[in-house]
Amino acid sequence: MRATLDRMQSRLNATPYLLRLGRLFSETVLLEVGGAEYYLTFRDGRLEQIAEGPSRKTPWRFALRTDGEALAQFWQPQPKPGFHDIFGLVKIGRGRIDGDILCLVKNLRFFKDFMALARPVAQMEKLA
Amino acid sequence: MSFEPITGRYLTVTVQGRRQRIYVEMAGTGTPVLCLHTAGADTRQWRHILNDAGLTKDYRFYAFDMPWHGKSLPPEGFQTEEYLLTTEDYIETVLAVSRALGLDRPILAGCSMGGRIALQLAALHGDAFSGFTAIEASDFQPAWYDIDWFHRPDAHGGEMGAALVSANISPHAPDAERWNTLWMFMQSGPGVFRGDLSFYTRDDSLIGRLAQIDATRTPVHLLVGAYDLTCTPEDARRTAAAIPGATCTVMDELGHFPMSEHPNAFRPFFADALARMKVPADV
Structure with a gap:
């Protein structure tokens, strides 16, 4: 999972339209996959840091929890x-x-397109 | 010159005592079909059907923008109003437009909230139509979201609405049509999607009326996309099962906006639905 997230980070930071969509998004998002925690810290649309949990101290704005097979x-x-x-x-x-679902909804296209970045490249812009 | 065969005209109807200037698109010759768009969008959702020569040789399609939507202006005085669509307003608008167009018992084809109102009309005004094709339509869908999200001063309701409804578009949809479909939501006027969702997610009056619908007298066919998270195949099947004589088809590779998001995949299902809009005695 970490390698996939690293790849998504590289893709995001090299995708101008996503950086433009996310230019006001500076939040930490908790992605929990099969109980494993990943704290994704975005700044101005860039994914600045991926911190692996578990952590009880890291604040986050909203969380998406799922399992590896579903992802x-x-x-x-x-x-x-x-x-x-x-x-x-x-x-x-x-x-x-x-968490703060309204924050997610205000940045929904950005976050959904970010989550889709692990799809094959041709699909990157398909799901918004 | 290579104009599309669609023509657009305006007409004015009176609904609940108020004048509403309505934009209508038309194409084809033959059996009249009145088409209703979804919440937060407009008549452009039907562009492929109205441009389909294989269908327009037998049917004359009419699609109109509801007041506040597309090229239909809001009524005079809208600037101080909260737009909240009601079942009563919606029914009266459809009947008024049908009358103004001079249609004699058209087929009614509606999607999402348009499908919901088609079923309401089947229950309350079944004799005014010759059949009902209810697409992505169900008895009732409570909201899992807060409809107020889509009308607030600190965010763009259209962009949020588009991002939300994208969940209902099939991954099989061609990219160009996916984005054409989402663009309509992005363009929706402030508060309009919210006002439509108020009708769609709060009015459950259809549930008690489903048994009043007589689909053996006026055919009712439901179409539902497998990728529709809002009106799932389970929702549509449950609704069809509660209507005596209604039928239902699940469309495997389609979502909540089938005529707009993936027209080629939708076409055979819609052609089949139209063919079902004849009562046995007519066949």
């Missing part, structure tokens, strides 16, 4: 129904979103 399906070029979107994961009981 693997989410990252397929054409995911099955429910696995095609972060809210789909929630709908089918394979994900949970907590």
